[in-house]
Amino acid sequence: MLYYLLYPLHVYFSFFNVFRYITFRAIYATVTALLLTPYSGEELRKQIGEKGQEFGGQIEQYSDRGRIVIQENVKKAQEAVQEAQSKISKPAAA
Secondary structure, X not given: OHHHHHHHHHHOOHHHHHHHOHHHHHHHHHHXXXXXXXXXXXXXXXXXXXXXXXXXXXHHHHHHXXXXXXXXXXXXXXXXXXXXXXXXXXXXXX
């Protein structure tokens, strides 16, 4: 937003040309976000850690369910292969 407010001043003050560069705007946005955040760094890290542990538990549950489904599908595939091999190995009755 400051880009739209301050960049037009580059005609009068060449310093405002820095707003053209995305790197400057990214750094400025980061600093602004850090200044306006309602939590201190320690509190924020704690919250992020708690959410990470929460998601870690969910991921573990999903991976366990996925592992069971994969094992069932592998078993079905092995049975299908054995059945197909037995049909191929039997001589055709004429």
